[in-house]
Amino acid sequence: MTTKVLIVDDEPYNVTLIEEILEYDCNFQYMSTTNGTDALYLMNSYNPDIVILDIMMPGINGYEVCRKIKSDKKHKFAKILMVSGKAMVEERLEGYDAGADDYITKPFVDDELLAKLKVFSKLKKTEELDELKTAILHLFSHETKTPLNGILLGSQLILDTPAVPEKITGYAKLIKISGERIHDLVRKILLLSSLRTNVILDKSSQSVRKYLKHVIDVTKAKQQASSDIALQCPEDFTLTLDWKLFNEAFCAVLENGLRFSPDGQPLLLTAAIDASWATFSITDLGIGIDPESIDRIFDEFHSHHIDNHTRGTALSLAISQEIMKLHHGKISVQSTPGQGTTFTLTLPAKPADTSNS
Numbered sequence: 447m448t449t450k451v452l453i454v455d456d457e458p459y460n461v462t463l464i465e466e467i468l469e470y471d472c473n474f475q476y477m478s479t480t481n482g483t484d485a486l487y488l489m490n491s492y493n494p495d496i497v498i499l500d501i502m503m504p505g506i507n508g509y510e511v512c513r514k515i516k517s518d519k520k521h522k523f524a525k526i527l528m529v530s531g532k533a534m535v536e537e538r539l540e541g542y543d544a545g546a547d548d549y550i551t552k553p554f555v556d557d558e559l560l561a562k563l564k565v566f567s568k569l570k571k572t573e574e575l576d577e578l579k580t581a582i583l584h585l586f587s588h589e590t591k592t593p594l595n596g597i598l599l600g601s602q603l604i605l606d607t608p609a610v611p612e613k614i615t616g617y618a619k620l621i622k623i624s625g626e627r628i629h630d631l632v633r634k635i636l637l638l639s640s641l642r643t644n645v646i647l648d649k650s651s652q653s654v655r656k657y658l659k660h661v662i663d664v665t666k667a668k669q670q671a672s673s674d675i676a677l678q679c680p681e682d683f684t685l686t687l688d689w690k691l692f693n694e695a696f697c698a699v700l701e702n703g704l705r706f707s708p709d710g711q712p713l714l715l716t717a718a719i720d721a722s723w724a725t726f727s728i729t730d731l732g733i734g735i736d737p738e739s740i741d742r743i744f745d746e747f748h749s750h751h752i753d754n755h756t757r758g759t760a761l762s763l764a765i766s767q768e769i770m771k772l773h774h775g776k777i778s779v780q781s782t783p784g785q786g787t788t789f790t791l792t793l794p795a796k797p798a799d800t801s802n803s
Contacts, residue, residue, distance in 0.1 A: 725791070
């Protein structure tokens, strides 16, 4: 996809030089102007992806042009590369304060300018794609709520009606189970969307051993799985977390491991702590995950069928990753085909700060 560049510089020589550099790469197309007023007009008519903006120009200077562009929601993803013949720190800071994404000085180094343009082109497209994903998630979740409630209520009414033929009851159960799965999907979509906004963590302290034993009891009763859960927690310790959110992340991985553990093979749950980090590892002895899927397993839109980690796993793992990020931690996975999979949740041993966020 072609990246559109707008060059704004009152020196014709500089404009010509940048145009010659851009001609090295067929992925860029460009327009140019010599003043800020025309640049703001071209932002709407040309809609560039990247603006190469000179600071010192007659009339509206580059700082003011930058501020106006960044204040317009239509151009919130446009990247601005400010240009000057000086390399003063104060000048750079003023540019960043105005909203500039980066800074480059004259004379240009061809390869450096092209490299920066490629990086910001990729970044802009990534940000636009992320916003599109979020919009799709919101649209799907809100548009399915009402019809989904009707499906669940209707199927339950059939099940509660006396003397309904067995065949009809079977269909109603199937509809209800399918509706509940969609309901859970919508819940996860809304949760994932909310986690990517300004979430305030509700932190409290709790014994890890007590928490793990409670989760094991609840999970085994709910899952009705044939695999046991073996707990290894060498010492009890206390963590300060948003335990409701952490439980969402932890149980998603735990239940996934139980679902795909071979019959009779235990699921190993390990918890440990050192001076810096607390770790929770969940290991199943299933057939493992396709190596090609490992790098994308935490992407909520990853659609490749993972042999033994599928059906709703993508959203659950994406949610788990966001929750761990909010706690300044991470989630990782190691898997060997035919030998099993280990998910590890890593958290700071002590709170990163004294606030709730």
